[in-house]
Amino acid sequence: xxxxxxxxxxxxxxxxxxxxxxxxxxxxxxxxxxxxxxxxxxxxxxxxxxxxxxxxxxxxxxxxxxxxxxxxxxxxxxxxxxxxxxxxxxxxxxxxxxxxxxxxxxxxxxxxxxxxxxxxxxxxxxxxxxxxxxxxxxxxxxxxxxxxxxxxxxxxxxxxxxxxxxxxxxxxxxxxxxxxxxxxxxxxxxxxxxxxxxxxxxxxxxxxxxxxxxxxxxxxxxxxxxxxxxxxxxxxxxxxxxxxxxxxxxxxxxxxxxxxxxxxxxxxxxxxxxxxxxxxxxxxxxxxxxxxxxxxxxxxxxxxxxxxxxxxxxxxxxxxxxxxxxxxxxxxxxxxxxxxxxxxxxxxxxxxxxxxxxxxxxxxxxxxxxxxxxxxxxxxxxxxxxxxxxxxxxxxxxxxxxxxxx
Amino acid sequence: xxxxxxxxxxxxxxxxxxxxxxxxxxxxxxxxxxxxxxxxxxxxxxxxxxxxxxxxxxxxxxxxxxxxxxxxxxxxxxxxxxxxxxxxxxxxxxxxxxxxxxxxxxxxxxxxxxxx
Numbered sequence: 001x002x003x004x005x006x007x008x009x010x011x012x013x014x015x016x017x018x019x020x021x022x023x024x025x026x027x028x029x030x031x032x033x034x035x036x037x038x039x040x041x042x043x044x045x046x047x048x049x050x051x052x053x054x055x056x057x058x059x060x061x062x063x064x065x066x067x068x069x070x071x072x073x074x075x076x077x078x079x080x081x082x083x084x085x086x087x088x089x090x091x092x093x094x095x096x097x098x099x100x101x102x103x104x105x106x107x108x109x110x111x112x113x114x115x116x117x118x119x120x121x122x123x124x125x126x127x128x129x130x131x132x133x134x135x136x137x138x139x140x141x142x143x144x145x146x147x148x149x150x151x152x153x154x155x156x157x158x159x160x161x162x163x164x165x166x167x168x169x170x171x172x173x174x175x176x177x178x179x180x181x182x183x184x185x186x187x188x189x190x191x192x193x194x195x196x197x198x199x200x201x202x203x204x205x206x207x208x209x210x211x212x213x214x215x216x217x218x219x220x221x222x223x224x225x226x227x228x229x230x231x232x233x234x235x236x237x238x239x240x241x242x243x244x245x246x247x248x249x250x251x252x253x254x255x256x257x258x259x260x261x262x263x264x265x266x267x268x269x270x271x272x273x274x275x276x277x278x279x280x281x282x283x284x285x286x287x288x289x290x291x292x293x294x295x296x297x298x299x300x301x302x303x304x305x306x307x308x309x310x311x312x313x314x315x316x317x318x319x320x321x322x323x324x325x326x327x328x329x330x331x332x333x334x335x336x337x338x339x340x341x342x343x344x345x346x347x348x349x350x351x352x353x354x355x356x357x358x359x360x361x362x363x364x365x366x367x368x369x370x371x372x373x374x375x376x377x378x379x380x381x382x383x384x385x386x387x388x389x390x391x392x393x394x395x396x397x398x399x400x401x402x403x404x405x406x
Numbered sequence: 407x408x409x410x411x412x413x414x415x416x417x418x419x420x421x422x423x424x425x426x427x428x429x430x431x432x433x434x435x436x437x438x439x440x441x442x443x444x445x446x447x448x449x450x451x452x453x454x455x456x457x458x459x460x461x462x463x464x465x466x467x468x469x470x471x472x473x474x475x476x477x478x479x480x481x482x483x484x485x486x487x488x489x490x491x492x493x494x495x496x497x498x499x500x501x502x503x504x505x506x507x508x509x510x511x512x513x514x515x516x517x518x519x520x521x522x
Contacts (some may be wrong), residue, residue: 114494159517162408164493 006046010056010128015040016061020102020129024165026068030155034071034129039064040130057099104167111180112163119154120183121190126151128215129208138201139208140190142275174225181229181287184212188233193390206237217272224276231272235294238265238309248390254303256403266298289318308338325351329363341371358387362397373384374404409445409517410489410497418482425463432505440489440500447487454476466518481510488517 002010015036022032039060053059094102108121118140125136137147157163168176191205213230220226242256251257273295276288293314300306315331328351334346345367352361365380381401385394428506432516437444448468453475461467475482487504501512 112494114498160518162410162493162497162516164495168468368412 002052003048007052008044010042010052011040011047014057014060015043015058016106016128016130017099018064020106021061021099022068023062023106023109024102026072027165029067029106029127029158029165031071032064033155035064035068036060038067072293085234086089101218103215103291105165106134107159107180107216107219108167108176109165111183112158113174113179114161114163115154115157115177117155117183117186120179121186122147122150124183124212125187125205125208127213131208135201138199141202141391155358173223177220177223177225178286180216180270181213183190184209184216185233187212188236192236200243206233208242209233210237222277222279224285224288227272227276227279228285228291231269231276231291232287232294234265234269234272235291235298237296238262238269248392251391252396253297257294258302261298266295268355271296281324285316286318286321289314289321293318304339308334312338312403325354326357326359329354329360331356333363336367341367345371358384358389358393361387364399365397367384369404373406378404407490407492409519410491411515411517412447412487412489412497412501412504413483413513413515414480414485414487414504414506414510416484416506418484420452421484424440428435430511433445436503436505440503441486443489443491443496443500445488445490447485449485449491450483451463452484453482460513484510 017038019029021031022035024219025322026032026035042063043056043060047053106128108212110127111120113124116391122136122140125131125139126133133137133148133151134144136151137144142150167173172305188206188209191203191207191209194202196334209232210233213226213233214381217226217230238261239253241262242258243251243258245251248342257283269291273288273291277292280288296307296314311334312331315327315334318327319331329348332344332347332351335347343361345364348360348364348367351360359381360382361380362388365377367373368380378401381397385397385401389397410433421428433449437447456473456475458476460470460472461521463468482508489497489500491500493514497514501507501514503511506512
């Protein structure tokens with residue numbers, strides 16, 4: 001019998017499935033959430049004492065359904081109406097495909113493009129991730145009351161505007177799946193940007209995003225976007241142990257202790273990149289290509305031994321998919337490693353439209369530094385710092401500024 | 407089935423003028439193509455013809471009228487459709503075929519039906 005964390009995880013994951021099914025049979029995410037939450041709390045109380053039931057999901061579903069019926073009756077009484085004695089029967093014996101489809105419906109509804117991106121992120125964490133409203137608020141650095149309001153409004157919009165609870169049809173699937181991936185990727189970045197000393201709930205957002213990406217890849221194992229996203233997150237997350245030094249300062253990729261990278265995550269990530277790319281050789285998925293770049297880094301024994309030709313080629317593929325100044329900037333960084341600073345500087349200076357982007361200035365500063373132009377480098381570091389970055393990032397740039405020859 | 411209103415925001419012009427005949431034709435084509443879900447709709451005169459009405463000091467107070475629309479915006483409310491659709495996805499798909507969608511914007515709003 002699972003105990004401790006494993007048991008809590010089992011309850012939480014089955015709780016999400018129960019929520020997904022109840023949302024379908026009751027037609028209300030809000031009601032389903034309330035009822036599923038109640039069942040999860042009861043399971044957390046009784047299972048450690050009485051043992052895990054033979055069919056955990058059925059237990060949770062029966063408990064949650066009872067609660068849902070109670071809520072419906074209570075609200076009907078309050079409104080002075082006769083309660084419909086709907087019992088939502090039968091759902092506990094649903095075959096796995098139905099449960100899978102319910103989860104997908106929930107994923108696509110929480111990440112519906114008619115909801116704002118911040119509402120999608122909040123809903124995904126609350127409803128799919130099973131985090132409490134307080135945890136979601138802390139994770140996203142928003143006051144709890146604001147987060148509660150945001151979640152209520154999002155669920156209200158789903159109900160009032162009639163956002164359907166369904167998996168999009170095939171012709172819309174690629175675009176909608178990209179939307180889901182964007183939401184999960186944003187959650188990952190929130191946690192990744194948290195840095196040292198940050199609230200652990202916030203740091204745990206990376207793990208939460210990996211969990212959601214894994215769920216998506218399990219639900220849609222043939223979709224390159226789902227595979228590519230999971231690969232990308234795993235390969236980034238693999239560097240977690242080496243990203244910060246003892247004092248919590250950020251360590252650049254070039255200086256990271258690669259022995260501390262998570263080899264299991266890298267292995268899984270690299271394998272997933274291959275699967276994602278093989279599915280669409282003619283037009284690879286953007287996440288899969290980004291994951292391929294991350295894989296080049298993950299597989300290099302040292303920064304100096306990185307296969308820069310491969311990295312640059314993948315950036316070319318990414319640019320062919322969607323030309324974007326930030327991708328051009330990252331490509332230029334790889335070119336600097338292969339062809340030297342002057343070649344990269346010419347590329348960086350040729351990218352327009354990034355004057356308000358601190359990393360454009362920071363990259364220029366590094367290249368000017370390397371190229372032996374300390375005055376120009378100093379000006380560029382200062383521009384980058386002035387544009388507003390997080391504390392650890394500013395600290396890093398100040399250190400680099402201090403390294404300049406006088 | 408739920409109802410939605412598609413509020414059409416586009417150039418603030420007099421659509422009855424012959425120079426807009428082409429656009430008017432596009433709208434009648436849309437109207438025919440979407441006939442199955444359309445439950446009504448109107449084109450409005452430009453906002454120069456609008457009168458905004460307020461009653462000051464509560465119900466029964468003085469009627470104050472101002473010349474012009476409630477809000478001045480770059481694109482103005484120039485018409486609307488009422489649509490009956492299965493869900494928001496269908497309503498959005500229909501709204502995306504209204505010519506203003508690529509020549510302005512269309513706001514889709516669900517209708518609140520009392521006693522439904």
